[in-house]
Amino acid sequence: MIEVKNLTKVYNETRGLFPTSFNVDKGELIAIVGHNGAGKSTLLKILSNTHLPDSGSVVIDGINLTDRLAMVRKIGFVSETPNLYEFFSVEYNFKLFAKLFNIKKGRIDELLKEFDLDSYRNTKVQSLSKGLKQRVNIGRSILSDPPILLFDEPTSGLDFEMTKEIFKLLREFHTAGKTILFTTHRPEEIKNLATRLMVLHQGRIVFDGSPTKYFQSKLHNELYLQ
Numbered sequence: 001m002i003e004v005k006n007l008t009k010v011y012n013e014t015r016g017l018f019p020t021s022f023n024v025d026k027g028e029l030i031a032i033v034g035h036n037g038a039g040k041s042t043l044l045k046i047l048s049n050t051h052l053p054d055s056g057s058v059v060i061d062g063i064n065l066t067d068r069l070a071m072v073r074k075i076g077f078v079s080e081t082p083n084l085y086e087f088f089s090v091e092y093n094f095k096l097f098a099k100l101f102n103i104k105k106g107r108i109d110e111l112l113k114e115f116d117l118d119s120y121r122n123t124k125v126q127s128l129s130k131g132l133k134q135r136v137n138i139g140r141s142i143l144s145d146p147p148i149l150l151f152d153e154p155t156s157g158l159d160f161e162m163t164k165e166i167f168k169l170l171r172e173f174h175t176a177g178k179t180i181l182f183t184t185h186r187p188e189e190i191k192n193l194a195t196r197l198m199v200l201h202q203g204r205i206v207f208d209g210s211p212t213k214y215f216q217s218k219l220h221n222e223l224y225l226q
């Protein structure tokens, strides 16, 4: 479904993402793990068309990622900082994005219910808790029902309960057939969630396989426990 070939984005000659290649099949739920500065956000920003790579290509279902019009409905991106209008209500935020994608009103009501946000419909985003804001942010990203979802640190700064809630959502999207890539600092948390784990270290993929294999390897120990 996604073919990434020699993707490169280099900042100041030593940082960023160095030639990276991998394929993603439909329905995979991939956790991209790595320390601060490993290149996780850079990779997701390129995949979401937010940043352009220096070189390399991304092809999704035979279409090049640079075809923005074709891609806009294929990919939902949840950046680390919520991409919302804080002074507007939850519903109005959804309406603004729905207009962009020409989405019918019924879909907004459906999402408000699905995300337990109905009672916050008229609440301004700025007065919501971090966890609720993240739910709105995620709701916004799936308004157009894209088949591919990218989440950059979706549980960053959230407590245990909220983290569980976000992981539950990811699981539900996965069950519904979405292809998902998300980043995290904490591999232990996604042991039972991800179908595949990629470890980025200093801009390079140093592991790509099942979470079970990763935890059986020495890598986790070397990267996180020493």
Ligand SMILES: Nc1ncnc2c1ncn2[C@@H]1O[C@H](COP(=O)(O)OP(=O)(O)OP(=O)(O)O)[C@@H](O)[C@H]1O
Residues within 6 Å of the ligand: 011, 012, 015, 016, 017, 034, 035, 036, 037, 038, 039, 040, 041, 042, 043
């Ligand atoms: N716009 C930029 N200009 C210069 N350097 C950058 C820029 N964006 C990222 N970098 C550098 O590239 C490297 C990879 O950054 P990136 O944000 O992709 O890492 P990350 O794994 O997402 O880290 P974090 O977990 O802290 O978000 C880091 O060393 C970062 O400082």
